[in-house]
Amino acid sequence: MISPEEIQKQALSWWKPILQSYISGVPFFPRTIDRIGKVKSTGITGNLELLREQISRLHRHSKSNTGLGYEVKTVNQTFRRAGSQEVPDNIVFESIDDYLSFVQKKKEWKYFQQHYELLVATFASLKDWAYQHCLSLTNPDIQWADILKVCHYFVAHPRPNLYLRQLPISVHTKFIEQNTALIQSLLDFLIPGHIRHAGQQRFAERFYLRFDEPLIRVRILDMSLSVAGSLSDISIPLSDFQKIDLPIVRIFITENKMNFLTLPSVPGGIAIWSGGGFNVSYLREIEWLNGIQIYYWGDIDEHGFQILHQIRSYFAGVESLMMDKETFERFKQFAVDGGRSNAEKLDLLTGKEEEMYRKLKTMKGGNRLEQEKIPQEYVESVFRGRFR
Known part of the structure; x- marks a missing residue:
């Protein structure tokens, strides 16, 4: 019973x-x-x-x-x-x-009714949101009046291009920061046409606020391209990097900062460093890069080829530099044990790159040649032979 x-x-x-x-x-x-x-x-x-x-x-x-x-x-x-x-x-x-x-559950029911009526009275279009997220309306600790003030501002002023603390809303910045998940969920319903990128989860970037952007470091490898007299090495916010308008012929991206700093001069060339490794993702929306020949120089290891594959998914014409079998064999005495990639196949590698990647995956050890282990004299000879 x-x-x-x-x-x-x-x-x-x-x-x-x-x-x-x-x-x-x-x-x-x-x-x-x-x-x-x-x-x-x-x-x-x-x-x-x-x-x-x-x-x-x-x-x-x-x-x-x-x-x-x-x-x-x-x-x-x-x-x-x-x-x-x-x-x-x-x-x-x-x-x-x-x-x-x-x-x-009498108290929770009372809160639910109050919060729901406030929600749909403010934005009737949130009825569907409320249906999906009804349990959140039972929470007595959520300050719905202030949450809706924030939503009202974004509906009236989408893409504000201000820092969070600059928003003219009568709620504390800290309150918005503590409730970004809930506010984001609501704004996804209210202003779906003003989301920067569906996969972007950071609130400020998702809704076109200003934020502490990644800095892109730029080295001028041809001083005739210098943007301000004799400046040859500058760091600029990502949004400013998107606006660069120079007669650049070729761009070099390196995985390691020291290799970036020691690249030799190249006619029509600049080098960029976005933080190394998989931070090349910062570059994916830089439209003007599509018209430039890009070279990527990374470690000869499984992750290096994974990064090459990644950046080539943004810019199909990217060429690898000193990531070939000849370079590996020449300096294999400097190779060390490297980490493993879960990717069995990287479809955007060339035939020779894929062959090198497969070789690294089958090696029991000594499967990583870091780019900083390649002598500077060799690097300069490669550049002289290819870019002079």
Whole structure:
């Protein structure tokens, strides 16, 4: 026979659907529990006293005894040995009040109603959002009035191009920072056409706020290209790098900073360093790079080829530099054990690059030649032969 605790467990599983029924306007009650472990003739023999105690306990916690809660619907059954007995047939919650009293959610229901009405009164279009995120509306600690002030500003001023602390909203910057996940979820519904990139999860970048941007370091390898007289090495915010307009012929990207700093002069060339490694992702939206010949020089190891594959996914014409079998064999005495990549195949590598990548993956050790281990004299000879 079902117990009051089991009834409560099943009733609690209805909580989210009940909230959603309020939003959709579809009645949820009365609601019946039919699977209660009904009494059978085979189960009553020898267990009559236990059964009577279970039924008595079920009634003690029911609406007939407490005033609110579940009702026990009964039927008369005749058993061969026990005779006629009135036994439970099903459990019924007739109303939301009965339910709330039994599961002790009156306060949460009150908060939910207040927050939902405020939400749709401010933005009727958030009804669908509320349906999906109804549980958050039961939280008494969320300051919905201030949350909606922030949303109202972004709806009126999408793409503000201000720092967070500059937004003219009567809430603290810290409040916005502490609630960015919730605010982002709401703004995704309210201003879907003003999201910078669907995969961008950082709030400021997603909604066109200014932020502490990555710095792109630029070395001028041909002083005729210098943007300000004799400046040859500058660091600029990513957004400023996007605006560069110089007659650049070729660009060199390195994985290691010291190699970046020691690249020799090249006609029409600049070198850029975005932080090394997989930070090349910062460059993917720099449109003017599509018209420039790009060279990537990374470590000859599995991750180096993975980075090459990554940057080539942004700019198809990228060429690798000193990442070939000849370079590896020439300086293999400097090779060390390197980390492993989970990628079995990198589709954007050339045939020779793929061959080198496969060779590295089959090596038990000595599978990493760091680019800084390649002598400077060799680097300069390669550049003289290729770019002079």
